């Protein structure tokens with residue numbers, strides 16, 4: 196793998212960095228406090244093509260490779276994980292699944308709008324009683340003539356209350372993963388109610404919702420991929436999604452490094468900048484190593500995807516390491532800031548709160564360990 200960025204990759208990274216410094220960083224703390232990012236950020240992301248990265252131009256996307264995609268997500272993660280999450284889900288989970296598995300009609304209906312940011316998508320797998328064991332989901336779609344009637348509940352759904360389309364995983368057959376199918380459900384259908392979940396530890400600017408389906412009617416043409424193939428589709432989609440979560444975590448770690456180095460240079464204790472105390476340098480070095488190692492794992496996955504090679508285990512490794520590294524980096528950065536790290540005048544406390552969820556969603560750290568363990572041993576230990 197060539198670790199030198201191409202001219203196009205460097206340009207897209209710079210475009211994203213400038214956008215984040217101008218449009219995201221100055222507002223992130225206020226969005227976090229009021230529990231809502233500025234909705235116009237979606238329009239701005241769309242206009243820059245960031246919601247259509249890697250999606251073919253003929254489908255309305257902005258094309259490009261997965262390394263560029265990860266560079267943009269890293270920058271967004273450095274700015275505000277709430278914004279990064281909007282992109283990770285609407286593009287990384289929903290648009291990518293439609294591009295990979297959608298019919299011509301589904302691609303034409305949703306991709307141009309999702310890529311332009313005039314519509315948002317959400318990915319609804321988790322239910323109140325099935326999280327890690329997603330194949331145990333109980334939301335059900337039953338046949339009614341040529342249509343399906345969907346009943347059940349989803350929870351913790353990123354973009355859930357603001358999305359225009361739900362990529363929904365629901366049972367259409369018997370128990371187990373072979374009885375699950377995927378559907379694209381517009382959110383303006385009768386029988387769908389949505390409620391925002393408040394009181395989150397982090398990602399407060401992001402709309403996380405509960406969705407309730409009460410005999411929601413959709414035509415068979417709303418099914419994405421084959422009947423009974425929904426769980427496979429979810430796993431394939433999440434494998435790529437983990438790369439984008441990991442990239443966002445690299446951004447958090449880099450943000451912590453920048454903030455901590457800057458602060459250590461200007462904060463004086465015992466007659467010299469704290470950067471001159473060896474134990475502070477130890478903290479800074481730990482953050483730097485975590486950041487660099489996480490970035491290399493992310494770039495490795497992006498390279499495998501761009502080469503068309505198997506990447507799922509490497510994506511689990513990158514997500515596991517980068518999410519835990521971001522938590523460590525943010526925790527170390529708070530330590531460098533001392534008491535000032537504990538108040539939201541500085542960004543490191545928010546980085547810590549935002550990083551924490553990355554060890555939970557799209558498969559907890561334990562689930563990533565089980566996926567890696569199964570790939571190593573051939574033994575399913577779930």
Ligand code: FAD
Pocket residue numbers: 284317318319320321325326327328350351352353354395398403552555556557558559560561562565576577
């Ligand atoms: P559980 O599955 O109940 O796990 C609890 C604990 O048990 C964890 O530590 C877990 O690692 C451990 N555990 C479970 N099984 C095993 C095992 N076999 N071996 C060892 N340990 C195990 N979901 C979506 O579908 N779409 C979204 O957009 C989305 N966004 C989210 C946004 C936020 C802010 C949050 C908090 C969650 C989001 N989720 C979303 C849900 C998320 O994916 C789940 O929370 C996650 O999969 C874990 O499920 P759970 O919370 O039910 O925990």
